[in-house]
Amino acid sequence: MQAATGMDEPADSEPETGGFVRLRLDLSYDGTGFAGWAVQPGQRTVQGTVEAALAVVLRRPVHLTVAGRTDAGVHASGQVAHADVPMTVWVADGPNLLRRLAGVLPPDVRVHGIALAPPDFDARFAALSRRYVYRLSDAPWGVPPLRRLDTVGWSRSLDVEAIRQAAAGLIGLHDFTAFCKHRPYATATRTLQVLDWERLPGGLVVATVQADAFCHNMVRGLVGCLLGVGEGRRPVEWPVSLLAATERSGAVPVAPAHGLTLVDVTYPDDLDLSARTAQTRARRTDLPALRPES
Amino acid sequence: MQAATGMDEPADSEPETGGFVRLRLDLSYDGTGFAGWAVQPGQRTVQGTVEAALAVVLRRPVHLTVAGRTDAGVHASGQVAHADVPMTVWVADGPNLLRRLAGVLPPDVRVHGIALAPPDFDARFAALSRRYVYRLSDAPWGVPPLRRLDTVGWSRSLDVEAIRQAAAGLIGLHDFTAFCKHRPYATATRTLQVLDWERLPGGLVVATVQADAFCHNMVRGLVGCLLGVGEGRRPVEWPVSLLAATERSGAVPVAPAHGLTLVDVTYPDDLDLSARTAQTRARRTDLPALRPES
Numbered sequence A, B: 001m002q003a004a005t006g007m008d009e010p011a012d013s014e015p016e017t018g019g020f021v022r023l024r025l026d027l028s029y030d031g032t033g034f035a036g037w038a039v040q041p042g043q044r045t046v047q048g049t050v051e052a053a054l055a056v057v058l059r060r061p062v063h064l065t066v067a068g069r070t071d072a073g074v075h076a077s078g079q080v081a082h083a084d085v086p087m088t089v090w091v092a093d094g095p096n097l098l099r100r101l102a103g104v105l106p107p108d109v110r111v112h113g114i115a116l117a118p119p120d121f122d123a124r125f126a127a128l129s130r131r132y133v134y135r136l137s138d139a140p141w142g143v144p145p146l147r148r149l150d151t152v153g154w155s156r157s158l159d160v161e162a163i164r165q166a167a168a169g170l171i172g173l174h175d176f177t178a179f180c181k182h183r184p185y186a187t188a189t190r191t192l193q194v195l196d197w198e199r200l201p202g203g204l205v206v207a208t209v210q211a212d213a214f215c216h217n218m219v220r221g222l223v224g225c226l227l228g229v230g231e232g233r234r235p236v237e238w239p240v241s242l243l244a245a246t247e248r249s250g251a252v253p254v255a256p257a258h259g260l261t262l263v264d265v266t267y268p269d270d271l272d273l274s275a276r277t278a279q280t281r282a283r284r285t286d287l288p289a290l291r292p293e294s
Helices: A046-058 A087-104 A161-170 A220-232 A238-244 A270-284 B046-058 B088-104 B159-167 B218-230 B240-243 B270-282
Strands: A021-029 A075-086 A109-117 A131-138 A170-176 A190-200 A204-210 A260-266 B020-029 B075-086 B109-117 B131-136 B172-173 B189-200 B206-210 B258-264
Touching: A021 A046, A046 A075, A046 A087, A046 A109, A075 A087, A075 A204, A087 A238, A131 A220, A161 A190, A161 A220, A161 A238, A190 A220, A204 A220, A220 A238, A220 A260, A220 B020, B020 B046, B020 B088, B046 B075, B046 B088, B046 B109, B075 B088, B088 B109, B159 B189, B159 B218, B159 B240, B189 B218, B189 B258, B206 B218, B218 B240
Parallel strands: A075 A260, B075 B258
Antiparallel strands: A021 A075, A021 A109, A131 A204, A131 A260, A170 A190, A190 A204, B020 B075, B020 B109, B131 B206, B131 B258, B172 B189, B189 B206
């Protein structure tokens, strides 16, 4: 599925105009068989697979810009991307696009929504928040077989109440450098909006993590640290103490990829889209990041 | 995993006594990689896999009797079985059995509960009801990737209200011969207790089907007929009209296996177990069935 559609346009190119329309795509995927979202030479990626399917159906190359550049093994049920296509193509192919894409895409990735978006809709820079869910089971018998694709088995039992206490201090605007994979010139200052942990029946522990945006590995770093608290290996105060760090902490364990699912991305009302995009760009692209974050 | 543990004891053997205890096992599995529950020569089956794991952990052959003999491709989250083991084995190995089995079993089958049961607990004959769930998506974009193991994609859109009307007339005590795969000398008279259909967000349609017991292929036959109504190919009255048949109807389509999951089995209070077992045996085993139903 990895056709030659991984064009090397900059990810932050301006919307095309002159007969082009901007489309919003809603996507879901099982990350198990993908080397992450972003196109990489010789790898099966979500971006490469969906761009190849769009190229088949629309008979032209299409470039996707995405809200969350998920890593290898990470899933999505609420990923969002945008693409620009000629108005004539949209008028001709729009009504059947969803069904035709379903026939071309492999079953581990689905485009479950395609709609005309305002020209200043930007899946990446206009997003107000991303929400992820992380699923674990600490039951002695393991992980429910039908959910083993997106649920991590944890061999030690977890104190969810201790995790909740540790998580409370991480909420808000902080420099999350300690939790993130280093990127030159990139800030790790983010607003963590939600960090909820819940114990469900059957040994299941589910974390919901929401921020305006995440730097690379941030969700899995946060979850990894909090699991250290939940196991009793680290004091409740430890995760908050890492906020003072000015570089990535080697003590931060990164939780396994396959427990993580991007479930939702929110955007402002149409009228506020360009203001939001301008604000995000100003804050995060003063200097070019080698690999864009989301 | 298919060790020589598929003993040829009759499935309805009396509980062993004299130093033996009866165990209740609660199981879940992803049916995708199994040729069904029941041991078959040269096939990977759930029974064969779990009996082999028990044999490793308990260092002796163990025979399982199950509540629902699921077909190839059918899943379970609430399957129940019983086994008889020497009291000495249970005392020695009981406390760590769940965790040790988890280490020996493959990830597509889990034993999520093991407990001492009354001697007259019979996973098959003492059951009061079995509940199955059938999952479909009629969304034009297909099936959510992370639930594609247990959700069937349906290419035509379904009228769930029409299905509900057709289903209402099937509730109660009936001869379901038209919906079942023929078994010599076996009655197909069952009490259908629940046949609910629900439309959920995201194009999902979920049926819940509960009866005192099911004959072979009965759930998938019921679902297949009702889908004919839901598609508009059959009148609402058609499924009920089949109840008058005295042999299997060739018009009954069998819905695909992988949408079906056994989710729950209920039993009477301990004091009523042997009465229930005697009642079920009298009704269903006057003549030997070639292959026991559940």
